Structure formats: structure tokens, C-alpha cells
Amino acid sequence: MPQHDFIPFGFDRLPEDEMSRRAESFYQLMNARRSVRAFSSDPVPRALIETAIRSASTAPSGAHRQPWRFAAVSDPHIKKRIRDAAEQEERAFYEGRAPDEWLQALLPLGTSWEKTFLETAPWLVVVFEELHSQNEDGSQRMNYYTKESVGIACGLFVAALHNMGLATLTHTPSPMRFLSDILGRSAHERPYILFPVGYPAAGVEVPNIKRKDLSEICTFHVGDEADDR
Numbered sequence: 266m267p268q269h270d271f272i273p274f275g276f277d278r279l280p281e282d283e284m285s286r287r288a289e290s291f292y293q294l295m296n297a298r299r300s301v302r303a304f305s306s307d308p309v310p311r312a313l314i315e316t317a318i319r320s321a322s323t324a325p326s327g328a329h330r331q332p333w334r335f336a337a338v339s340d341p342h343i344k345k346r347i348r349d350a351a352e353q354e355e356r357a358f359y360e361g362r363a364p365d366e367w368l369q370a371l372l373p374l375g376t377s378w379e380k381t382f383l384e385t386a387p388w389l390v391v392v393f394e395e396l397h398s399q400n401e402d403g404s405q406r407m408n409y410y411t412k413e414s415v416g417i418a419c420g421l422f423v424a425a426l427h428n429m430g431l432a433t434l435t436h437t438p439s440p441m442r443f444l445s446d447i448l449g450r451s452a453h454e455r456p457y458i459l460f461p462v463g464y465p466a467a468g469v470e471v472p473n474i475k476r477k478d479l480s481e482i483c484t485f486h487v488g489d490e491a492d493d494r
Contacts, residue, residue: 295424296476301432302376303466304386311339313429314388314462321422327410332395333418333457336448339388343447348383350443351436351459355380358439374472382434386461391444392419393454415457422460432465 279287318335326332338344355378359368383389394415400406408414419435426433441456450456 295427298423298427299432299471299474300434301465301469301471302382302434303469304382304432304461304463305466306385306387307464309387309431309463311337313431314390317422317425317429317431317462318390320425321418324414324418324421326414326418327408330395330398330406330408330411330414332398332408332411333415334393334395334450334454336391336393336444336450337388338391338448341384344384344389346447347389347444347459348380350447351380351383351438352378354438354440354443373474380436380438382461383436383459385466386463388462390422390460390462391448392422392457392460393445393450394457396453396455398453412457419458419460426460426462430464431462433460433462436461 314337318337321335322331322333324333338347359378392415394411395408396411397408398406423433423435436459438459441459444450444456444459445452445454
């Protein structure tokens with residue numbers, strides 16, 4: 266078995282009151298997050314996108330394979346190609362491919378096949394799931410738990426963007442293979458999510474959604490432990 270280097274974990278245990286303060290502050294920050302479908306065309310510095318991607322790449326992954334690949338696009342010609350291809354798929358979805366139940370579920374969100382944000386947003390960030398990679402000798406190396414790993418990275422990406430004051434949307438036209446073709450990606454990379462990134466448009470409105478209460482999404486199994494709430 267190969268030996269791996271280990272290093273001390275730089276961890277400082279915090280007082281519980283500080284932990285509670287941080288927990289509530291982060292919750293309030295993230296609870297204010299909303300998906301945005303109307304963006305300002307104001308430019309966003311590339312450095313902010315790079316930092317958000319670095320934050321996403323801190324996610325845990327199966328066997329530490331880090332099977333995520335990001336493609337950040339600001340070129341208006343490429344964004345136009347992506348919009349045209351995405352709208353072709355979306356129109357087929359809304360006008361025939363989607364079952365009525367799905368369309369009814371989307372009605373409160375006010376969505377349609379038109380995706381102007383794919384050109385308006387200053388950045389489009391496409392995340393790819395890398396199914397396998399290559400060893401130095403050119404042989405194929407499998408990646409593990411790729412969907413789970415990339416999903417966690419995408420969640421951190423969304424949180425990083427919101428934390429720095431940017432907005433985004435998880436856009437998943439289906440099928441998404443056109444993204445691989447337009448961006449010249451390898452066959453072992455599968456499109457996972459397309460994120461438009463930027464500032465919200467002035468006066469933008471978002472659906473008045475309500476999030477489920479903790480009691481609806483979580484059960485606690487504490488045995489004989491005291492409930493210290």
C-alpha cells in the first residue's frame with residue numbers, strides 16, 4: 266500500500282457562544298439568497314469569479330479525485346451561441362417535451378423557454394463532472410462519487426457568490442451536451458450545471474417563496490440524551 270503524508274489539522278475550537286453567533290449569521294446570510302433570472306450587464310471582475318471557483322474546489326470528494334471542471338465564459342460571442350443552443354432545448358421542453366405536471370410546478374416561478382440572462386449576465390460558469398481522468402502514463406484513472414462530489418462543489422460555489430454579493434441561478438437545460446461541443450470539452454467530461462453570474466438587474470423581482478420549516482426536513486434521533494434547546 267502506498268504511504269501518504271499527513272499534516273496536523275489547524276483547528277481551533279471556538280467557544281459555544283461564538284459558534285452560535287457564526288451559525289446564526291451564516292444562516293441569515295444564506296436565507297436571504299434567491300435565484301435570479303434578470304441580471305445587470307455591469308462587469309464583474311475576473312478575480313471574484315476565480316475566488317468563487319477556488320472556494321468551490323475546497324469541497325470534499327470521493328478519494329480526493331476532485332472531479333469538477335469549471336469553464337468561465339465572458340466572451341459575448343460564446344454566450345450568444347450558448348443562449349441559442351439552450352433556448353432550442355428549452356423551447357422543445359416547454360412546448361412538448363415536459364409533462365403538464367412539471368409545467369404546472371414551474372408556473373409560480375414565471376419561467377419560460379426564453380433565457381435572455383445567458384447573454385446579459387457578465388459571466389457564464391459551466392461546471393462539468395469529470396467521469397475519469399488520466400494517470401501520468403496515459404492510463405485511465407477512475408473517479409468516484411462524481412455526482413455527489415460535484416454537487417457539493419456547486420453548493421459551495423453558490424454560497425461563495427452570495428457571500429461576496431453576486432447573484433446566480435442553477436440552470437440545467439436538458440440535454441446539455443451542446444455545452445461540451447461549444448466549449449470543446451473532452452468526452453469524459455459531462456455538463457452538470459450552468460451558472461449565470463453577475464449583479465441582479467435594477468428593480469428585479471423574485472418569487473415570494475417560503476422555505477420548509479426545520480420540522481419538515483429533519484428528524485432528530487437523540488436516544489436518552491437531553492434536549493438542550
